[in-house]
Amino acid sequence: MTRLNLVLLVAVIASALFLVRTQYQSRRLYAELDKAEGDARKLLVEKERLEFEKRAQATPLRVEKLAKEQLQMRTAGPAITQYVKLKDARAAQ
Template sequence: MTRLNLVLLLAVVVSALYLVRVQYDSRRLYTEIERARNEARKLDTDRERLVAEKRGQATPLRVERLAKEQLQMRPSGPGITQYVSRGPGNVAHAGARP
């Protein structure tokens, strides 16, 4: 009878230790999941901010202003357009292969 009680006591102690270990692992994993969710929320917020910033940077008025100021570009017009034409011996005909 004493052996049976010792075996049962040992089984209860082992079971209790296993339960404590499982609860510890469960809490640790839950904490990691919450950290990952918080990181995902932060990344989503950063992504939305960057997308909005990108939209703001690519507006046509801003691009035109930067082209004028930084690249010294100007709008094209008939007065500054140069047309290139082929010489008389190099005229391409419709349907002709080069």
């Protein structure tokens, strides 16, 4: 009977240690998951901010202003437009 009690005691202790280890791993994984979700939220906010910035930088008025100021471009009009005439393929033969 003593031998059986000893075996059962060892089994209970092993089971308890396994349960403690499993709970510890579960808590650690939950903490990692929570951190990853927080990082994902931060990345989503950063993405939205960058998309807003991109839209703000690409407005037609801003592009036109940069073209005039930095590239010394001007608006095309009939006075500065040069037309290229296409020769007719039949007339060239």
